[in-house]
Amino acid sequence: MERRSLLRAAVLGGSTAAFGGSLWRGAAHAAPAQPGTGPYGPLSAPDTNGIRLPAGFTSRVVARSGQTVPGTSYTWHNAPDGGACYVDGSGWIYVSNSEINPSGGASAVRFSATGSITATYRILSSTRQNCAGGKTPWNTWLSCEEVSLGYVYETDPWGTKPAVRRDAMGRFKHEAAAADPVRKVIYLTEDETNGRFYRFVPTVWGDLSAGTLQVMVAGTGTSGSFTWANVPDPDGSPTATRSQVSGSKSFDGGEGCHYADDTVWFTTKGDNRVWQLNLLSNTYELAYDDSLVSGTAPLTGVDNITGSASGDLFVAEDGGTMEICVITPDDVVAPFLRVEGQSASEITGPAFSPDGTRLYFSSQRGTSGSSSGGITYEVRGPFRS
Template identity: 80%
Template structure:
C-alpha cells in the first residue's frame, strides 16, 4: 500500500511557521490513517489536573473563565475556543476566541522566553460565537463567527490596532481559516451539515479588504480532483453562499483547518473525517475516517487541528473521550493526551509556541459543562522536530 511522504522541516520567522508536507503518489490513493503506537508512547496516569500524557510531558493551567489570569488584572473569557501563537520578541502571545453570543471576541496571554506569563489583554469584543479562525503570515488573527451570515474579523494579537470586519471574505457560518502563502489565498471552513469549503483570493496579498470568494467543486466521492468557482454574492443574500454554485462539494460540518507545504487539511465533525487537499495536483482524499479504521477508532468528534514541525497533525476532539490525537506522516493515528472528568466539554484551540516546545489548548466548558467553566492549558515536553 502506498504511503504518504511529507516534506519535513519548518520555515520559522517572526511572521509565520509552516509545517507538514505533500503527498507523493502513483496511480492510487493512500489509505486513511490507521490506529497504531504513537511516537510518544502510551498515556500515563492522570496528573493533578486530570490530564493523561506520555512520559516526559507535563501540564499546567494558564487561565480559567471568569478568573483573572495569574499576575495580571485581566479576566479570562468564557467558552475559550480556537487559538494560535504569535512570536513576540523572545516570547510569544497565545490568542483565544470566545464562543459566546452576543459578547464573544478574543483574549490573549503574553509569555516571556521562559514561558512565564507577563500579561493578558482583550483583542476583540462584542462579536458572536467566535469559534475557530486562523493566523496570517503578516501576524494578524482571523476570528470567525460561527453563526448564520457570520463574519470574519481581522484582529491584532497585541490588542493595539482595532479589529476590522472583512466583509469580502463572505457571510456564512464560519469556522476555521488557514493561510496559504504560496497560492496567496485563505482557506475557510463552514459549519453546516451541507456546508462547503472555500478559499478567499485577496486582490493584494496581505490586504483582506477586497478580493474574490471561491468555493470548491468536486464529485461526491471521497477522493478525486477539484476545481474552484467564484461565489457570485459573498454576502450570502438572498441566497446563502453554499447554494450559489452548482457542483459545489458538500461537507458535513466543517471545523478545523491547517495548511502546510502545499497541503491543506480540514475536519468534518458530522462524519468524523479529516480531509486532505493536495494543492500541487488539485486532488483530494481522506486523511482519516473513523468508519474506515481497523478496530476501535481512537479519534472521534474531530474538531480543531494544528500541525507540528515534524509533520504531525494534532486533532482535538469535541466529545469523544476528550483527547487530542496525533496523525503521523506515516498514517498512524494515536492519542497524544486525554482529559479526565470533563465529559461535558470539548477540546479547543490547539496551537504550538513558536519554538514548538509548548502546546496550548482549552477545555471549553471544563468540569462544569458550562461556558463559564472553561480552562486553558499548556503542555510542555519533548515534542519531536
C-alpha cells in the same frame, strides 16, 4: 453505525492498500490513517490537572473562565475556543476566541522567554460566537463567527490596532481559516451539515479588504480532482453562499483547517473525517475516517486541527474521549493526551509555541460543563521537531 461497520469490513477484507501510502507524500488516493503506536508512547496516569500525558510531558493551567489570569488583573473569557501563537520578541503570545453569543470576541496572553505570563488583554469585542479562525503570515488573527451570516474579523494579537471586519471574505457560518502563502489565498470552512470549503483570493496579498470568494467544486466521492469557482454573492443574502454554485462539494460540518507544504487539511465533525487537498495536483482524499479503521477508532468528534514542525497533525476532539490525537506522516493515528473528568466539554484551540516545545489548548466547558467553566492549558515536553 451499520454503515460504518460495513465500510470497515470492506476495508479490512478487500484492500491491502488501506494500510499503505503516506499523507504527506501526496500519493494519489493514499489510504486514511490507521490506529497504531504513536510516536510518544502510551498515556500515563492523570496528573494533578486531570490530564493523561506521555512520559516526559507536563501540564499547567494558564487561565480559567471568569477568573483573573495569574499575574494579571484580567478576567479570562468564557467558552475559550480557537487559538494561535505568535512570536513576541524573546517571548510569545497565545490568542483565544470566546464562543459565546452575544459578546464573544477574543483575548490574548503574553508570555516571557521563560514562559511566565506577563500580560493578558482583549483583542476583539462585541462579536458573536467566535469559534475557530486562523493565523496570517503577516501576524494577525482571523476570528470567525460561527453564526448564520457570520463575519471574519481581522485582529491584532498585540491589541494595539483595532479589529477590522472583513466583509469580502463572505457571510456564512464561519469556522476555521488557514493561510496559503504560496498560492496567496485563505482557506475557510463552514459549519453546516451541507457546508462548503472555500478560499478567499485577496486582490493584494496581505490586504483582506478586497478580493474574490471561491468555493471548491468536485464530485460526490471521497477522492478525486477539484477546481474552484467564484461565489457570485459573498454576502450570502438572499441565497446562502453554499447554495450559489452548481457542483460545489458538500461537507458535513466543517471544523478545523491547517495548511503546510502545499497541502491543506480540514475536518468535518458530522462524519468524523480529516480531508486532505493536494494543492499541486488539485486532488483530494481522506486523511482519516473513523469508519475506515481497523478495530476501535481512537479519534472521534474531530474538531480543531494544527500541525507541528515534524509534520505531525494534532486533532482535538469535541466530546469523544476528550483527547488530542496525533496523525503522523506514516499514516498512524494515536492518542497524544486525554483530559479526564470533563466529558461534558470539548477540546479547542490547539496551537504550538513558536519554538515548538509547548502546546496550548482549552477545555471549553471544563469540569462544570458550562461555558463559564472553561480552562486553558499548556503542555510542555519533547515534541518531535
